[in-house]
Amino acid sequence: MTVIAVGNQGGSAGKTTFVVNAAARLAQRTGRPVRVVDLDAQANASHWLGHHEPAGAPTVSDVLFHGAALIDAARPVVDVDQLSVVPARRAEMEGADVTLSRVLGGEQKLRMAIAADPQPPAITLIDCPGSLSTVTVAALVAADLAVTVFAPMEKEAGAVAAFEDTVTQVAAAYNPRLRLAGVVPSIVPGGGGRYYTDVLAQVRDGWGDLVTPPVRRSVRVPEAYSAQQPLTVYAPGEAVTADLAAVVEHLLGAGVAGAAR
Numbered sequence: 549m550t551v552i553a554v555g556n557q558g559g560s561a562g563k564t565t566f567v568v569n570a571a572a573r574l575a576q577r578t579g580r581p582v583r584v585v586d587l588d589a590q591a592n593a594s595h596w597l598g599h600h601e602p603a604g605a606p607t608v609s610d611v612l613f614h615g616a617a618l619i620d621a622a623r624p625v626v627d628v629d630q631l632s633v634v635p636a637r638r639a640e641m642e643g644a645d646v647t648l649s650r651v652l653g654g655e656q657k658l659r660m661a662i663a664a665d666p667q668p669p670a671i672t673l674i675d676c677p678g679s680l681s682t683v684t685v686a687a688l689v690a691a692d693l694a695v696t697v698f699a700p701m702e703k704e705a706g707a708v709a710a711f712e713d714t715v716t717q718v719a720a721a722y723n724p725r726l727r728l729a730g731v732v733p734s735i736v737p738g739g740g741g742r743y744y745t746d747v748l749a750q751v752r753d754g755w756g757d758l759v760t761p762p763v764r765r766s767v768r769v770p771e772a773y774s775a776q777q778p779l780t781v782y783a784p785g786e787a788v789t790a791d792l793a794a795v796v797e798h799l800l801g802a803g804v805a806g807a808a809r
């Protein structure tokens with residue numbers, strides 16, 4: 549099994565879009581169980597995968613704070629074989645960061661829940677909040693690999709270095725096996741444009757083979773979110789869906805599915 553934390557200490561980078569759609573593609577492509585864990589109080593991944601404000605049953609905050617088992621909190625995703633989500637409820641996750649930072653060993657909670665899972669999925673993707681918080685640290689402590697997503701503009705590209713720094717610090721403090729395994733350029737406007745090409749070239753200079761092919765900007769993305777369907781279901785023939793499949797191929801080629809503990 550491989551656990552991949554997807555982060556960036558900024559909002560609207562394309563993290564959730566990557567998590568949801570890469571997870572659906574990985575399930576389809578590998579035929580193996582894939583799970584999304586929604587750690588963000590915005591709960592966008594939960595909404596997208598059909599579990600908006602989930603009623604009853606445990607959610608991710610029950611896993612973090614009340615000892616619920618991941619397997620009991622995981623729910624199937626309609627239309628996507630082998631894909632499940634551990635959903636978040638907004639109100640419960642809003643204060644999660646402060647609460648987790650006050651619990652003894654809070655940053656270890658998700659790692660312990662994953663270690664205790666009797667039937668771990670082949671791949672777990674964790675959608676992190678857009679901030680460097682205890683919740684993000686907990687995701688990185690639980691992960692084998694980290695992936696970051698960024699929009700190709702100067703300030704946003706700077707966030708890649710900041711995230712890598714965090715990964716390095718968490719690796720040193722808690723989790724020596726953790727490493728940055730992918731840098732995904734996202735929401736890239738069509739028609740190229742010199743500015744975007746230059747920023748992408750700079751990022752490739754810095755991170756080389758870790759940089760995946762880019763994901764273009766497409767209205768199909770917010771449409772698929774509203775339809776609560778991954779792009780593989782909502783728009784299987786679209787170019788942006790193919791972009792995300794190419795990102796997944798790149799990551800599989802780099803061995804992410806085999807980075808077992």
Ligand SMILES: Nc1ncnc2c1ncn2[C@@H]1O[C@H](COP(=O)(O)OP(=O)(O)O)[C@@H](O)[C@H]1O
Pocket residue numbers: 558559560561562563564565566592678734735736763764765766767769770773788
């Ligand atoms: N490739 C894309 N094309 C168009 N809009 C996108 C694309 N990726 C993300 N978006 C939009 O940008 C916003 C932020 O994306 P999201 O994946 O939620 O980022 P994050 O999780 O980093 O905050 C959302 O409204 C989403 O619909």
Ligand SMILES: [Mg+2]
Pocket residue numbers: 563564565588590592675
């Ligand atoms: Mg998000």
